[in-house]
Amino acid sequence: MSKKVGSNNAWKHILAISLVLFTAFPIYVVIVTSFDPTGGISSNSLLPVKFSFDNYILLFTDSRVPYLSWMKNSLIIASATAVTSVLIGAAAAFAFSRLRFRGRRIGLKSLLLIQVFPSFLSLSAIYVMMEQVFLVTPSLGLGSIWGLYLIYIGGALGVNAWLLKGFLDTIPLELDESARLDGASVPQVYWLIFLPLAAPVLAVTAVLSFIGTFNEFILASLFLQDVEKRTVAVGLQQFVGGQYEQTWGPFAAGSIIASVPLVILFLSLQRFIIGGLTAGATKG
Amino acid sequence: MFYALVGLRGPLALVLKYALLGAADALLILLLSAAINKSSFIIAGVVIATLIFLNYSFITKGAIPLKFLSVGLIFFTIFVVTPTGYTILMSTYNFKTGNEIARESAIVEILNNGLLPDDAGTTYDLFLGKSSDDQFAAILFDPVRSQLLYATERGTRPISEGDITRDSTGFIIEAKGIVKLTDEEFSGLDEVITNLRFPLGDGSFANPQGTDVAARLTQSIEYNKNKDQLINVQSGEIFIDNGEGNFVSKDDPSFKLDPGWRAFSGMDNFKSLFFDKNLRDPFIKVFIWTIAFAFLSVGTTFAVGMALAIALQDPIKFRRFYRGFLILPYAIPSFMSILIWRGLFNQEYGAINTLFGLDVAWFESPWLARFAVILVNLWLGFPYMYLIGSGALQAIPSEIEEAAAIDGASEKQAFITIKLPLLLQILSPLLIASFAFNFNNFNIIYLLTGGGPTNAIDGEVAGATDILISYAYKTAFGTNFQNLGLSSAISMVMFVIVGSMSLYTLKKSKVLNNL
Structure with missing residues (x-):
């Protein structure tokens, strides 16, 4: 040294x-x-x-530039996506890390494989789907930020389960075993032991998911046509994305x-x- | 500590659980009733399946793993698996502009396109209503020949002026035996009315073109259901199904009737991707650049990031400042930085030309555009490599260095022969992940160059900086021509490449062994 x-x-x-x-x-x-x-x-x-x-x-x-609405939309959709996807991901990661059940290995592998499918190329399929949903209930279909939110958290299981499982695997087995001996149920082990222990990692995952959603451009630009409902990414892009007027x-x-x-x-x-x-x- | 928390076990947890489940059920039932209302049965079916699955998984005793996975699985199935499956299915279809609709709709459209006006372009004044037996009936007045007809869907017969009443402008306002349709009935029956045909006896018929005009049309193309053929009535030409989604002339298979339909085409999309010269050449060009781009991106960012990690490993002056400032590109939303860089590269007012006193059209030359893409990606990516690089450096035990020093190795030698291989080994999963990420890095291409420059004169879709994912996107959502089938095939090729890469990495890193 x-x-x-x-x-x-x-x-x-x-x-x-x-x-x-x-x-x-x-x-x-x-x-x-x-x-x-x-x-x-x-x-x-x-x-x-x-x-x-x-x-x-x-x-x-x-009035032509509803910047505040854009910011609001982005913040709502990014926070909602971050929180939901961490909840979904953490629960799945716990199941894959600590519980033993049929289809576990194959489930993990297929999650990983489907995840590497360039998912946004199923864009046209998603688009057609959300068009139908729009006809049924406009508040969840094409053009609504909640419809977009549903699509974002669709991928949550795949991305976050693997990420968080890696961390949960590092928590010593003795910890939950002794808790089970003390009479704690599986959900209690999860809510009272694992989540608090994983809190920092969950926070990081949430922040990364927040940033990712905030940055997402293509789905948002296809879905949110209405000026008021755009996210910041889509709204700002309109200023400079044009061929001539920037x-x-x-x-x-x-x-x-x-x-x-x-x-x-x-x-x-x-x-x-x-x-x-x-x-x-x-x-x- | 557990005993203190067991309080959560009893009623409170139960109430919470059922309150949440109830709220979810309520929302789903609202959605279900809306779907049934709009007779959208696929959505209704999906909602019912979701309801059953969700409630089963939470109410049933046991099946604990399911409780942890069900919500995620529902979203994953609906929004990832289903569209993915649909995309895979699309890759086996001839599904492009001109071949988008179902076969039945295509035949209907061809027949509609086959309606031709007679040579004189005869039109009729139309008085449309219903006869006493509630059938459509009309008065047709041909102003050129002053011919007045009473028409039903069975045929026509001449009538005299005495059977009708006209207003001062000559407009028919009443007719014997016909109750005129109100405006509301008209708008409600719009589709039925535009398909009405009043046979005129010679094979032609009168067809309403609006509320008060009808045209005399002949059906030039007819569909023979038994033989599944279309026949041009005038010329006798026969059109047969070519098996690829079009009716073509029996004598000249290159003559197609528009529109076609989306037809199952097996591996044709893949075959044409690899064997059809017009598609293969751009595909190979794009493929090579995709690999080069991903390699160069990982290579440049890793080199710079690692060098920085080494430079900042030991305390030097301003280290805190360097660290804080240099991870900014990673923290700034990337879509913004890419768009800003696009402005910087602008020929007329871009800061890069201004700074260096140049007048370069960066995005109009293939090589300069590629250089720009790599440079911007370096800016975006080196902080990440710095972060993981410095993490890995800390993970290498310092004894290794000391041992090398004792053995008489110089600092440089020790780094190249011992540290670097070790670093690469530690970081290889992340490097491959980064390669896969850049392989699919749509944003930088789309927002920075749009894939260009494109050789517009040749009408090529693929530009010099297009990578597979942006090429597939353009193929599917291009402005002039859209080929969803081919685009899905390209996606499948990418899927195989990136998928096998990920599997290989995981095998190597032994993650899959101790699942």
């Missing part, structure tokens, strides 16, 4: 600083653009030319507002998230 401290650190700083510049470049440009009332993405100059809050004000005042100013402002809570959430849970990510690696 006797390293020559400070000996050969120059390359480290050079690498880190160049990566900092690389990382900062788009972030810098988007911040400058968000305060530039002319709406170009740094027209002809990289230095801020003008400064105003016009783009931010537009998001909250222009309004970067409001897009930049909207992106910054939407990113800040996520970045704060991520950075504050950083330690746990990194732990969750590397758990898979180091267990080998």
Whole structure:
């Protein structure tokens, strides 16, 4: 452990600083653009030319841009998906990790296999399905955020069961055995022992699921046609997705507002998230 | 600690459980009644099955594993397994623009398309209503020939002006033996009325084109149910089922009648993907780029991320700042960063051209576009590799390094010969997962380049940066031509590749052994 401290650190700083510049470049440009009332993405100059809050004000005042509704939709759908999918995933992971039943191995394997099917290519099938549901009850079908929510949690079992099972497997068997000896039922073992123990991992899973849902673009853009009902991802994309007309100013402002809570959430849970990510690696 | 919590066991837990189950049942029953109301029986069936399964799994004694899995299984079955199965099924069908509907509907449409007006384009003023025996009946007035007819679905007979009453503009407002339909009846019977045919005796018939106009039409194509053939009445040409979803001329099989229907085609979609030159060449091109893209993405992000992990392993100045700042790309919603990068690469006002004083059309050259995709993916992906890389570095016992140092290995040697292989071994499951992720990384392609540039002159669908998943998406949901069958076949190919890759990894990592 006797390293020559400070000996050969120059390359480290050079690498880190160049990566900092690389990382900062788009972030810098988007911040400058968000305060530039002319709406170009740094027209002809990289230095801020003008400064105003016009783009931010537009998001909250222009009736054609229901930014608040978009944010609300994204937050509702992402939180609901995160909570539900963690509940579903944790219950399934517990069953696969601790209970023995017929079809367990084959169930686990098929979950994994179906999961790698590029699921969003069954998009047309899902679309036709939700069209029918819309005819029956518009509040769950095509165009509603709750219909989209149903589709998102459809995948919850596959993704989270495997992820969480890995963690639950690390909880020593003696723990639940002694609880069972003390007269606890299986559901009690689950609710009173496993869930509290797994709380940090569940939180990480929930955050990752939240971020994933917040980022989801394709399903949301196909499903939510109504301007009011869009998510932030779909709504903001409309500003700049066009071939010819691109309004970067409001897009930049909207992106910054939407990113800040996520970045704060991520950075504050950083330690746990990194732990969750590397758990898979180091267990080998 | 358990004794303190056993309080949850008794009535409270039971009440909670049944309250939740009851609420779910109530919602499902609401949905069921709505489905029955709209006579949507498939949905009703699914809801009933869900109700039974859900209640059985929670009310029955025992079957504890089922209680933990049932809710997830229900969603998984309805929203993942079913559409997946449907997609697999679609890959064996000729299902594309022009072949989208069921066979019966296609025949109906062909017959409708086969209705031709007579040479003079005769139209009639129409007075439509019902006769005394509640059958449709009409007065037809041909203004050119001043011919007045009383028509039913059985035939027509001439009548005289005395049998009808006209208003001042000549519009027929009353007729003997016919009760005129009200506007409401009209709108309610719209479909029936537009299909009404009043035979005119010579093979042609009058067909209502609105509330007060009828046209004289002849059926040029007829369907022979026994022989399952379509016949052009005028020319005598016969059209037969070609087995691929179209009626084609018996004499000239390349002449198709539109529309076709979606027909079972077995492995044809797969065959054409591998053997039809027009499809195979773009498919192979896209396939190669998909592999290259996934490799380059994993390679570049891993190299940069790992280098950073090594650089920041031991405390150096500003380490906390570097760490905090450099994981930002991982924390920022990726759809935003990709769109921002798209703006940065813009030729006219993009910050990259401005910064370097260039005037490059990045997304119009295949190689520059590919470079841009890799660069942006590096930006998005290196923080993740840094995170897992530094985790893995910590997992390598420091004794290994010390032992290498004692054996006289230099720091560099020790890294290349001992640490790096070890790191790769530890990280291989995550690296392969990352490969699979990039293999299907739709967002970056779709949002950054849209798969382009495309050689529009050749009418090609596949662009230079299209990967399989974006290519399949374009094939299925393209603007001009949509081929769901082929797209599903492409999905199946991807499924096999990524699936076997995942299975292989799991076998290697021995996860499946101690399930």
